[in-house]
Amino acid sequence: MAIEFKLPELGENIESGDLVRVIVKQGETIDKGQPVVELETDKAVIEVPSTIGGKVQEIKVKEGQKLKVGDVILTVEGTDAAPVAAKESPKAEAKKPEPAKIEKSAQAPAPAPVAMQSVGKSTVAEFRLPELGENIEAGDVVRVLVEPGKPVVENQSVLELETDKAVVEVPSTVSGVVREVMARQGQKIKVGEVIFTLEAGAVAASTPEAVASAIPAAEEEASSSQLARQAYQSARQLEGKSEHEAFPPDAAPVSRQEVIPPQLVKNAGEEHRAPVPASPSVRRLAREIGVDIFEVKGTGPGGRISETDVKSYAKAIVTGAATAMAAQATGVARTAPKLPDFSKWGAIEAVSMRSVRRKTAEHLVEAWNTIPHVTQHDKADVTELEELRKRFAPKAELAGGKMTMTAITLKVVASALKTFPQFNASIDMSKEEIIYKRYVNIGVAVDTDRGLLVPVIRDVDHKNIVELAAELATISKKARDKKITPEDMEGGTFTITNLGGIGGTYFTPIVNHPEVAILGMSRSSIEPKWVNNQFEPRLMLPLSLSYDHRLVDGADAARFLRWVVEALEQPFLLSVQG
Numbered sequence: 238m239a240i241e242f243k244l245p246e247l248g249e250n251i252e253s254g255d256l257v258r259v260i261v262k263q264g265e266t267i268d269k270g271q272p273v274v275e276l277e278t279d280k281a282v283i284e285v286p287s288t289i290g291g292k293v294q295e296i297k298v299k300e301g302q303k304l305k306v307g308d309v310i311l312t313v314e315g316t317d318a319a320p321v322a323a324k325e326s327p328k329a330e331a332k333k334p335e336p337a338k339i340e341k342s343a344q345a346p347a348p349a350p351v352a353m354q355s356v357g358k359s360t361v362a363e364f365r366l367p368e369l370g371e372n373i374e375a376g377d378v379v380r381v382l383v384e385p386g387k388p389v390v391e392n393q394s395v396l397e398l399e400t401d402k403a404v405v406e407v408p409s410t411v412s413g414v415v416r417e418v419m420a421r422q423g424q425k426i427k428v429g430e431v432i433f434t435l436e437a438g439a440v441a442a443s444t445p446e447a448v449a450s451a452i453p454a455a456e457e458e459a460s461s462s463q464l465a466r467q468a469y470q471s472a473r474q475l476e477g478k479s480e481h482e483a484f485p486p487d488a489a490p491v492s493r494q495e496v497i498p499p500q501l502v503k504n505a506g507e508e509h510r511a512p513v514p515a516s517p518s519v520r521r522l523a524r525e526i527g528v529d530i531f532e533v534k535g536t537g538p539g540g541r542i543s544e545t546d547v548k549s550y551a552k553a554i555v556t557g558a559a560t561a562m563a564a565q566a567t568g569v570a571r572t573a574p575k576l577p578d579f580s581k582w583g584a585i586e587a588v589s590m591r592s593v594r595r596k597t598a599e600h601l602v603e604a605w606n607t608i609p610h611v612t613q614h615d616k617a618d619v620t621e622l623e624e625l626r627k628r629f630a631p632k633a634e635l636a637g638g639k640m641t642m643t644a645i646t647l648k649v650v651a652s653a654l655k656t657f658p659q660f661n662a663s664i665d666m667s668k669e670e671i672i673y674k675r676y677v678n679i680g681v682a683v684d685t686d687r688g689l690l691v692p693v694i695r696d697v698d699h700k701n702i703v704e705l706a707a708e709l710a711t712i713s714k715k716a717r718d719k720k721i722t723p724e725d726m727e728g729g730t731f732t733i734t735n736l737g738g739i740g741g742t743y744f745t746p747i748v749n750h751p752e753v754a755i756l757g758m759s760r761s762s763i764e765p766k767w768v769n770n771q772f773e774p775r776l777m778l779p780l781s782l783s784y785d786h787r788l789v790d791g792a793d794a795a796r797f798l799r800w801v802v803e804a805l806e807q808p809f810l811l812s813v814q815g
Contacts, residue, residue, distance in 0.1 A: 239294050239314040242287055244304050247278060248723060253305040254278040255591050256298055257719065266292050267313070274298070274310060275719065277687065279596030281726065282719035289313050303589070362411055363431045369400060369407075375427040376400040383415050383433060394516060396420060396432055397544075406516070406543060411435065515542035523547050528554075593688040604750040609786040612745040613794045617778045617805040619761060625808060629703075638706035642758065642778070643681065643735045647705045649804045650756060651677045651697040654731060657797045661730045663751040664788045671788060680729035680749060681709060683716040690716045691749060693729040737761060737778075746783050753788050756801070757781035778805065 247254065254276040261273045272284035291313040298310050369376070376398040383395045394406040413435035420432045513530055514537075515523075522544055523530040533550045535542035579585045590598070619642070626640050633640035654661040654677050663672045677698040680691040692712040697705065715721045732749045735758040746757040759779040766775040782798045789797075 239312045240289060240291075241309045241312050242273070242289055244276075244285065244306050244308050244310055245288065246306055247276070247283065247285075251278050251306075251723075253303060254283075256300055256302045256304055257282055258300060259296060259298065260284070261293055261296070261311070263293050263296055266290075276304065277591060277593060277719075278723075279593065281690075281721045281723050282687070283722065285310070287313075361416060361434055361436055362413065363434050364395070364409060364411055366396075366398075366407065366426055366428050366430050366432055367410070368428055369398070369405060373400050373428075375425055376405075378420050378422050378424045378426060381418060381420055381422060382406075383409075383418060385415050385418055388412075388414050389435060398426075406537060406541065407432070408538070513542060514540055519544055519547060526551050591687060593685075593690065597688050600750070601747055604747050607750055608748050608753075610745070610748060610783055611786045611789075611791065611794065612781055612783045613791070613798050614743050614782075615780050615798045615802050617780060617802040618766065618775050619778045619805050620776045622805055622808055623761075623776050633703050633706040636703050636707040638703070638708070638710040640702070640706050641709070642737065642761070643733060644706035644709050645702055646733060646735075646756070646758065646801075646805070647679055647681070647694065647697055647709070648700075648702050649801055650679060650731060650733060652804065653797055653800050655698060656800060657793065659789055659793065660754045660784070660797055662753055662788065664753065664785065666787075674730045676730065678728050678730050680726070680732040680752075681713070682732065682734035683713050685717050685719075687719070690721060690726065691729065691732060692716050692721055692725045693727065695728065731755070733758065742779050743781050746781060748783050748785055753785040754794075754797075755783050757783070 257275040257277050259274050261267055261271075267273065267287050267290060269288060269290045270286045271290075273287045274285050276283055276285050294312045294314050296311045298304060298308070304310070366376075379397040379399050381396055382393075383389050389395060389409050390412045391410060392408045395409045396407040398405055398407055416434045416436050418433045419430075420426055426432070513533075514535060515530060515533075519542055520530055522528075523533065526547070528547055528551050530542065530547070533542050533546050534540070535546055537543050537546075622642075622645065626642065626645065630640040633644070638644065658673050659671075661674050661677060663674075664670075665672060676696065678693050678695045679697045680693045683690050683692060692715070694705065694708055694712065700708070712721070712725060715725065729749065729752060731752055732746075732755040734746050734755065736744065737758050737760040739760070741759050743759060744757055746755045748755050757780065759781070761776050761778045763774050764777045765772040766777070767773075768775070780798060780802065782794055782801075784794050
């Protein structure tokens with residue numbers, strides 16, 4: 238029997254990634270722990286190991302595809318697959334939905350067991366709190382929506398429950414007349430606890446009286462639901478979509494007065510549309526706070542809208558308005574303008590952004606919009622330093638690295654950060670605090686075929702230049718070979734980016750938030766310099782320092798950059814000043 242291997246959780250806040258490479262092939266036998274795919278997240282490229290072993294029956298994914306946690310990667314059959322499937326089969330069988338309700342059961346909470354016992358000629362059933370989702374075992378009762386003596390029909394909301402994630406409406410899986418309500422407002426209940434008991438409707442041996450009392454309500458709800466479906470399908474036709482497209486399965490019953498004609502009609506300035514799945518209480522809340530219920534996206538089963546959805550939508554509107562006002566005040570556009578249709582002028586090709594590029598774009602926009610950037614430029618005469626670099630290069634090679642100018646600058650900058658601690662800090666405007674770091678971890682930007690990655694070298698102040706050269710070579714290779722991990726790129730306090738291998742003179746690097754400064758290095762070149770009453774050819778290194786002006790003043794930035802320049806020009810200063 239085949240079993241599906243699905244993309245597991247990859248780490249905190251990592252929910253998806255782009256498939257770089259499928260490592261295994263159909264028909265191949267794999268072991269537990271064997272890497273099966275390479276996945277590029279917004280932080281790094283990682284290998285995903287299989288949690289099962291056996292023969293690969295079918296590969297469900299393709300290179301370049303965007304995968305989410307839970308997506309099926311491949312199916313396997315073999316010695317490790319069969320026991321797992323057999324072990325899970327009783328549970329799966331117990332929750333297997335009825336054929337007529339498959340579409341709804343795929344999104345709704347699993348039905349709770351209904352315990353029944355005979356009382357005279359009627360049958361009493363207990364409705365228990367069903368499973369609400371992964372790792373959700375209990376919740377607080379916000380509101381009980383049923384009363385003793387009142388009829389209840391299947392899929393009718395009977396309880397509003399607040400979990401640690403959201404407020405959800407719990408639908409009934411049985412029909413009948415409520416006999417006794419066990420749940421109370423404010424009570425904490427767990428999965429499996431009895432919410433209410435009811436008579437009739439749950440089994441065939443229900444009392445005629447109870448069934449008779451429940452039928453009118455059920456018919457009314459079915460009738461209003463049918464009207465809602467007709468209006469919904471008519472609206473879909475107006476939009477050019479199939480009238481047979483699935484109606485939201487858990488749409489709330491709508492009274493006859495609420496059903497709107499399929500045509501869009503202007504009435505007192507308001508645009509009326511097809512009904513949305515929401516209870517009357519939720520609709521009332523939307524009206525009270527001035528929210529258009531038609532614009533709210535429901536997160537419940539079948540797109541059902543809850544009070545939390547309405548409140549979240551209202552909060553988003555307020556937050557968005559505040560952001561827009563702030564953007565207008567600062568002159569910074571927070572949302573990108575809509576692009577024209579470029580195909581009008583010629584052939585185009587639209588390619589989806591890969592995870593690293595997408596995350597880089599988001600991070601740089603955040604940094605640029607948050608940090609008031611200023612960039613300082615200077616030049617360092619590295620003529621003598623270049624001679625020393627060549628002399629000691631063999632020692633670095635023996636250690637497995639290269640004596641590059643970046644490796645030397647790492648040590649220089651580490652010393653500068655000790656002298657100017659405000660450059661090794663972060664600013665927290667919400668708390669009005671400056672956070673000084675007592676450690677020195679410097680990120681080094683690495684150019685890869687997937688975009689710019691910034692691995693971090695830790696405790697730079699405690700390592701010599703040869704050690705830094707070896708570690709820089711190792712971590713740069715990991716980045717280019719797609720072996721770098723998210724942990725390798727965390728915890729930086731300052732960043733160095735070197736474009737000298739490509740060319741150019743000066744540039745304005747963007748500060749890597751939440752850091753407050755970044756040093757850019759350009760290509761060294763021979764220039765005439767006035768030395769000892771004459772011009773001499775000297776090797777000059779252009780440097781660009783961008784910094785957060787909220788924390789760093791221009792004078793401090795000039796002093797910091799001059800300290801770095803002098804340390805590069807006179808390496809002996811590192812020993813004298815530390």
